[in-house]
Amino acid sequence: MAPATFSDRLYNSIREKNSVLCVGLDPRWELLPLDLRNSCHGLGLEKIARSYSNFCSEVIDIVAPYVPVVKPQSAFFEACGAAGILALGAVIDHARSKGLLVILDAKRGDISTTGEAYAKTAFTGADYEGQHYSLFAADSLTVNPYLGEDSLEPFLTEAEKVQGGIFVLLRTSNPGSGLFQNLICEGKPLYYHVADAISRWNYVTIRSHGYGSIGAVVGATNPRDLKELRSYMPGVWFLVPGYGAQGGTAEDVRESFDDNGFGAIVNSSRGITFCFKPDSKDWKAAIRLAVEKTNQQLNAVRSR
Amino acid sequence: MAPATFSDRLYNSIREKNSVLCVGLDPRWELLPLDLRNSCHGLGLEKIARSYSNFCSEVIDIVAPYVPVVKPQSAFFEACGAAGILALGAVIDHARSKGLLVILDAKRGDISTTGEAYAKTAFTGADYEGQHYSLFAADSLTVNPYLGEDSLEPFLTEAEKVQGGIFVLLRTSNPGSGLFQNLICEGKPLYYHVADAISRWNYVTIRSHGYGSIGAVVGATNPRDLKELRSYMPGVWFLVPGYGAQGGTAEDVRESFDDNGFGAIVNSSRGITFCFKPDSKDWKAAIRLAVEKTNQQLNAVRSR
Numbered sequence: 076m077a078p079a080t081f082s083d084r085l086y087n088s089i090r091e092k093n094s095v096l097c098v099g100l101d102p103r104w105e106l107l108p109l110d111l112r113n114s115c116h117g118l119g120l121e122k123i124a125r126s127y128s129n130f131c132s133e134v135i136d137i138v139a140p141y142v143p144v145v146k147p148q149s150a151f152f153e154a155c156g157a158a159g160i161l162a163l164g165a166v167i168d169h170a171r172s173k174g175l176l177v178i179l180d181a182k183r184g185d186i187s188t189t190g191e192a193y194a195k196t197a198f199t200g201a202d203y204e205g206q207h208y209s210l211f212a213a214d215s216l217t218v219n220p221y222l223g224e225d226s227l228e229p230f231l232t233e234a235e236k237v238q239g240g241i242f243v244l245l246r247t248s249n250p251g252s253g254l255f256q257n258l259i260c261e262g263k264p265l266y267y268h269v270a271d272a273i274s275r276w277n278y279v280t281i282r283s284h285g286y287g288s289i290g291a292v293v294g295a296t297n298p299r300d301l302k303e304l305r306s307y308m309p310g311v312w313f314l315v316p317g318y319g320a321q322g323g324t325a326e327d328v329r330e331s332f333d334d335n336g337f338g339a340i341v342n343s344s345r346g347i348t349f350c351f352k353p354d355s356k357d358w359k360a361a362i363r364l365a366v367e368k369t370n371q372q373l374n375a376v377r378s379r
Numbered sequence: 380m381a382p383a384t385f386s387d388r389l390y391n392s393i394r395e396k397n398s399v400l401c402v403g404l405d406p407r408w409e410l411l412p413l414d415l416r417n418s419c420h421g422l423g424l425e426k427i428a429r430s431y432s433n434f435c436s437e438v439i440d441i442v443a444p445y446v447p448v449v450k451p452q453s454a455f456f457e458a459c460g461a462a463g464i465l466a467l468g469a470v471i472d473h474a475r476s477k478g479l480l481v482i483l484d485a486k487r488g489d490i491s492t493t494g495e496a497y498a499k500t501a502f503t504g505a506d507y508e509g510q511h512y513s514l515f516a517a518d519s520l521t522v523n524p525y526l527g528e529d530s531l532e533p534f535l536t537e538a539e540k541v542q543g544g545i546f547v548l549l550r551t552s553n554p555g556s557g558l559f560q561n562l563i564c565e566g567k568p569l570y571y572h573v574a575d576a577i578s579r580w581n582y583v584t585i586r587s588h589g590y591g592s593i594g595a596v597v598g599a600t601n602p603r604d605l606k607e608l609r610s611y612m613p614g615v616w617f618l619v620p621g622y623g624a625q626g627g628t629a630e631d632v633r634e635s636f637d638d639n640g641f642g643a644i645v646n647s648s649r650g651i652t653f654c655f656k657p658d659s660k661d662w663k664a665a666i667r668l669a670v671e672k673t674n675q676q677l678n679a680v681r682s683r
């Protein structure tokens with residue numbers, strides 16, 4: 076039997092946990108529970124980074140039985156410097172040890188050996204003097220398509236070595252996303268051209284359940300566009316940000332699912348991980364409740 | 380007198396050093412001089428990272444009298460994990476201490492608080508518990524425009540706080556760059572729409588010498604396009620990669636300069652820093668010669 080690809084693992088985990096929720100891990104010092112902040116020691120950024128890995132590990136322990144996947148946001152860890160990189164690695168490893176898939180949200184993109192360096196950092200590591208060193212064992216990584224096909228190739232190559240995947244930015248949920256993404260290019264919006272490329276890259280990775288490992292990031296901000304894209308790119312997993320704190324509702328993401336309720340995972344970050352006030356004593360219970368409630372909301376719109 | 384902006388500092392340094400060469404710092408273990416490799420100690424990735432900062436510091440010492448600016452490539456440092464982040468910080472600080480401007484090549488791009496986190500990491504740092512921590516003191520940063528105007532705003536904001544700048548990816552030098560960048564959108568190629576946005580963002584930063592702090596990355600692969608873009612976006616600094624080892628010649632970059640020989644800096648990475656065999660004993664002299672020769676080549680095409 077062929078080994079399980081990212082797409083297989085995602086499909087199976089969604090079935091098993093009956094959840095399409097991706098929990099975004101976007102740690103912010105000022106939003107962390109006070110009791111957790113007070114329990115962290117160390118100097119300066121090391122303390123902040125340690126609080127991030129402790130908090131994210133707690134979140135992972137809480138959500139692991141309920142959701143298939145988490146998405147750490149690299150930027151917040153990078154903002155803690157070297158200590159943040161160590162924390163990010165610890166968070167990824169902890170999530171995997173709890174049976175969660177990990178999408179590293181870093182929106183990388185570069186060409187040639189530079190793209191390869193980013194891809195090796197996320198997926199495979201590198202060899203020096205006959206010794207192998209791996210950094211992040213992500214299952215998937217967000218990437219930016221602007222540089223074109225050859226800029227995505229190193230990511231496809233390294234991801235494939237670990238049966239991983241990538242999510243390519245397609246149509247994002249921010250107010251200004253349309254400036255370039257919505258330009259009409261040779262008969263259709265730019266993002267449809269990106270969609271064509273993603274479909275092409277994804278096609279050869281599609282498995283018997285119907286989906287492949289090269290996905291697309293599609294914001295929850297316009298249900299009609301989501302519906303059109305869903306039918307335009309069958310077999311492509313959607314990663315849908317913008318749910319919850321960013322304003323998207325379950326109704327807004329309904330059209331991202333196929334007839335069987337698959338084909339999309341919906342990310343919520345602050346709506347889950349910061350659904351409490353910092354001085355809350357019951358923040359763990361609040362997170363568990365938020366996950367269960369969000370799962371219910373999303374499952375209600377998955378069935379046709 | 381208003382403080383010197385990135386654009387002022389770049390303009391003045393080009394004049395002072397009579398050079399438009401940007402030396403790319405893309406360290407690769409297997410290309411480092413053997414004597415330097417052998418002089419580095421430490422365990423695993425820490426040793427690799429230390430060799431990168433040692434090598435880049437040597438390069439900086441050699442090139443500082445001859446060029447205005449260096450461009451460390453974040454990907455190669457990130458590939459060394461936490462130790463790589465420390466090395467990158469050390470390289471940036473060392474370059475600045477030698478009077479060089481630093482363009483951090485990280486091709487970042489994200490929205491809202493995430494974009495802000497990347498921008499603070501590159502330029503300004505952050506405050507925790509009443510204490511300020513800064514990481515990288517870059518003068519400028521490469522950014523990806525695909526997510527639209529609001530994704531660039533945090534970078535503009537943080538850069539401005541330190542009188543810094545950004546270089547927005549416009550038309551890149553890789554073979555596959557045209558897949559999206561060259562699509563004809565509403566009457567002109569996509570990259571012309573990106574050019575319009577860059578010109579608009581740059582306009583308010585233009586100084587008396589004619590240039591602003593919001594630049595564009597334009598590959599050296601097509602002289603005709605370079606000429607058209609040069610006249611299309613007056614006042615916008617071009618960062619031109621692809622010179623030397625990537626195949627671009629001085630003739631190819633001629634059109635990136637304005638009538639006064641300003642308006643562009645040309646990056647060469649491997650052509651300068653790895654212009655020798657690893658077992659060379661004279662690698663420092665070779666780098667110096669390569670810089671002087673490249674300066675001559677570029678200055679020959681700067682004058683009309």
